[in-house]
Amino acid sequence: MEPFVLAITGASAQRLGERALQVLLEQEQNVHLIVSKGAHLVWESEIGIQIPVNPQLQEKFWRDHLGTSKGSLTCHKWNDQSACIASGSYKTRGMLIIPSTMGTVGRIASGISLDLIERTADVHLKESRPLLICPREMPWNLIHLRNLTSLAEAGAKIAPPIPGWYTDPKSVDDIVDFIIVRIFDSFGLEVIDFPRWKQEKQ
Template identity: 60%
Template sequence: MSSLVIALTGASSQIIAERAIDLLLKSHQNLDIIISKGAYEVWKSEKGIQIPLEMKKQALFWRERLNNNSGKITCHKWNDNSANIASGSYTTKGMVIIPCSMGTLGRIASGCSIDLIERCADVHLKEGRPLIISPRESPFNLIHLKNMTLLCEAGAKIIPCIPSWYSDPKTIDEMIDFMAVRLFDSFDFDLPKINRWKGIK
């Protein structure tokens, strides 16, 4: 079964990426996970957690942290541009970058592939596969907006994680689930039900 590439870059809102990984594994997806150099630092500063740098230990980290043994996890080093997912001949279901820093977004938009995340994004664009980018920044400046426009024109989807108030969330977890599930609406995944807009009654 083809895998889905999940990339985490050095921006806030890592909790949404974590929940997305958990939900995808529970739906028995095969995941290729890449954590950028900056994302390691964000986890350390915001959560006080040092994610293992060794890839097998990192896969075990996700299993233990999420208490989830479903699906399949393959972790890749952020600068391993020789990884299988760096090649267009390696088929995937798509790629989601959550959260996506403006630096990563800008380099992808310019075709400048320095690390594995940027190379994988370039591959998904050139192969015409789904590429979903969830930017984390506020406010957007004109450069950010132009870069997002370039990526949309190249075939990517830009999906910022925005909570819904019409779903009347009662907890932060409900808000996180809504944002995580919405990222994958264009995929045919069996993810938990969320309170979607049903119209005015």
């Protein structure tokens, strides 16, 4: 099974990246995970949890934290540009960056690869593979809009994590799951049994 690449950057809304990883593993998917240096710092400051930097220790951390032994998980250090996913010859199903900082967006749009996330995103664009980016920032200034437009023109999908309210969410978890469901719709993957829009009978 060709793997998904999941990248979590240092934007707020780490819960989205965490839930994305959980549902992929629960679906028995093969996942390659990159947690940026900034995301490590955000987890420690906002959530009070230290994510191990060592890839093997980090895999154990996620297994314990999410309470699942399903799927396949390979963790990569954020600056390991010799990782398999940094090469276009390593086939993947697609890449998801959630949440994404606008700094990450800007560097990818400019073709700058300072870390493994940016290099792997560049690989997905050059190989015409699915790349979906969830920018977590608001409001967007003109520079943000131009960078996002450049990425869309290069083949990426842009999916800001905006919830729908027609499902009548009762909790933050409901809102998170709605966003996750819509994101993985773009990959043709049904990850959660979740209520969808239904046309009312006339």
